[in-house]
Amino acid sequence: MALKKFSFNVLKKDKYARLGKINTPRGAIDTPAFMPVGTKATVKGSFIKDIVETGSQIILSNTYHLMIRPGADRVKKAGGLHKFMNCKLPILTDSGGFQIMSLSKLNKIDREKGAIFSSHIDGTKFILSPEESIKIQKNLNSDILMVLDECPKKSLDYNLISNSVNLSTYWAKRSKKAFGKQKHKALFGIVQGGLFKDLRLKSLNDLKKIGFDGYAVGGLAVGESQKEMFKVLDILKNSLPVDKPRYLMGVGTPSDILGAVKRGVDMFDCVMPSRSGRTGLAFTWNGKINIRNSKYKKDNKPLNPLTKKFDLNKYSKNYLNHLFNTNEMLGSMLLTLNNINFYQELMYEIRKNIKKGTFLKFYEKYSNKL
DSSP states (O other), rough: OOOOEEEEEEEEEEEEEEEEEEETTTTEEESSEOOOOOSSSOOOOOOOHHHHTTTTTOEEEHHHHHHTTTTTHHHTTSSSHHHTTTTTEEEEEOOOOHHHHHHHGGGGETTTEEEEOTTTTTTTTEEEEEHHHHHHHHHHHSSEEEEEOOOSSSSOOOHHHHHHHHHHHHHHHHHHHHHHOOTTTTTEEEEETTOOOHHHHHHHHHHHHHHHHHEOOSSSSSOOOHHHHHHHHHHHHTTTTTTTTTTTOOOOOOOHHHHHHTTTTOOOOOHHHHHHHTTEEEEETTTTEEETTTGGGGGGSBTTTOOOGGGGGGHHHHHHHHHHHOHHHHHHHHHHHHHHHHHHHHHHHHHOOOOOOOOOHHHHHHTTTT
């Protein structure tokens, strides 16, 4: 049977909010979509079948971390990342560009060679070039690949951000050449430019000339305010290609997602629901709850009474408080599932309201509540 080509279609619009569908050989993705983060080939504390049951249709893994351990060659020999982690969903892999920023003390940048890293595990030296990043992602056999970019920290230094944009564009060209023709996979470009309007538009226009299957907005969720983030999205929303998926990297809170959807974004990823779940922070339709708080010791009501998946409506706040205050593993597992399930409920409601033409009412009801 012939593999499906990668494709994307916008099905309905409500102002700038877009209802769409991405088709991949491993299945369709309804957009706007949220991708749970499985950095090291696992969503921490969760079975992949449970992630599927939340309604997740795609997950994210990370090139840098999988390159370090277990190694891309080992994953390739195991049959690729999907077989390695028993995942039938499409997988998007980040290129390692974010780690150039987050692990900046362990690397230096060379325009031609790429990022020269010292492993955060044992100090081993290695080079992550645009070509090597694409090679690793191909060995992982991911469905959506990302170009290698430089993701700078928030800065008001115009020359620094301008130089970063030029470097990212150069690496994007090299990434595209290394990717070649892969009609069953997709390569996304990454728009950089910090908080500067002209640099954001320059980055986007340069990427459009190269041509990509999708366009990500990078360099956000790095210390800027929500207002600043939305301003960048407002700058880009009329210039991003209308027939390609738009991906806001590393974002975010439910409020961030609602505001970004309002500005035309189709895809999101963030560690927040799983990381928060491990620390006792639960997402609910009535807002966030710190389950460690002593006031929940006598609260025998569930977090989300209407959530029947995983029997989450049968575990009381009282019991969850006990699990976290005694450091029991089950607490982290249950809250991680609760949070990812909540995020997917949110995405479902967003899509439903775009389809009905009522997204702005939904946004106004929940943007300051969640």
